[in-house]
Amino acid sequence: MKVLIDTNVILDILVKREPFYIPSARVWTLVKEEIIEGYLSAISVNNLYYIIKRLRGQKTAESFVDQILEDFEIIGLTKNILKQARTIPKKDFEDLIQYFSGIHEGCEFLVTRNEKDYPTIGIRIMAPPELLKTIESGSAT
Numbered sequence: 754m755k756v757l758i759d760t761n762v763i764l765d766i767l768v769k770r771e772p773f774y775i776p777s778a779r780v781w782t783l784v785k786e787e788i789i790e791g792y793l794s795a796i797s798v799n800n801l802y803y804i805i806k807r808l809r810g811q812k813t814a815e816s817f818v819d820q821i822l823e824d825f826e827i828i829g830l831t832k833n834i835l836k837q838a839r840t841i842p843k844k845d846f847e848d849l850i851q852y853f854s855g856i857h858e859g860c861e862f863l864v865t866r867n868e869k870d871y872p873t874i875g876i877r878i879m880a881p882p883e884l885l886k887t888i889e890s891g892s893a894t
Contacts, residue, residue, distance in 0.1 A: 754888075755790045756780075757855035758825070759848075759865035760797040762881055767805060767817065773866060776881035780864055783888065784824050791825045794854040796847060798827060828854040845870055852876065862887075 758780065765773040766781060784791030798821060806814035830850065834857055838849035848870045855863050855876050862877050864884050871878045879887070 754862070755792060755858065755860040756784075756862045756864055756884065757792045757794070757828070757851065757858070757860040757876070758784075758797075759851060759863065759867065760793075760800055761866050762864055763793070763797065763801055763821070764804065765866070767801075768808070773881070776885060779885055780881045781824070783885075789888070792828055792855065792858055792860055793821065793825045794828050794851045795830050796850050796854075798822075800847075826858075828858045830854070831857070833857070841872060844872070 762773075762777045762780060764770070765777040780789075781791070783789045798818060801821065802814050802818050805817050834850060834853045837853040837856075838846055841849055848865075848867065849872075852863060852871050852875075860876055862879060862884060863871060864879060864881055865871065866880055868878050868880060
C-alpha cells in the first residue's frame with residue numbers, strides 16, 4: 754500500500770508534538786518495517802531540512818534527512834505536478850503539490866493532520882490515527 758506522508762506528520766515526530774507524536778511515529782514505524790510503502794514529496798524533504806536546521810542545527814538536519822532518504826521513497830517535482838497544483842484556487846499551493854505528487858505516484862492514501870486542506874476526490878485523505886485503524890482492521894483497500 755502506497756502512502757504519501759504530509760510534512761506535518763514528520764514534523765510531529767521531530768518535535769514530539771503531543772498528542773500527535775505517537776500515532777505519527779507509528780506510521781513511520783510501519784514504513785520502516787515495510788508494512789506500508791512510505792512516500793514524501795521532494796518539497797517536504799526540502800522544507801523539513803530547512804526547519805530542522807533552524808531548530809536543531811545543520812548536523813541534526815543532515816542526519817534526519819539521511820534517515821528520511823533511507824526509509825522513504827521521494828516523489829520528484831515535475832512541471833505537470835506544479836501545473837496541476839495551480840488548477841485549484843484558494844488552496845495552499847504546498848499542500849496541493851503534495852496531493853498531486855501522491856496522485857502522480859499512485860498513492861492510495863495521503864496522511865496528514867490537515868485533512869480539510871486537501872481536495873476530497875482522488876487519493877484518500879486521513880489523519881495518522883485513522884490510517885492506523887484502517888490498517889489494523891484490514892480495510893485499507
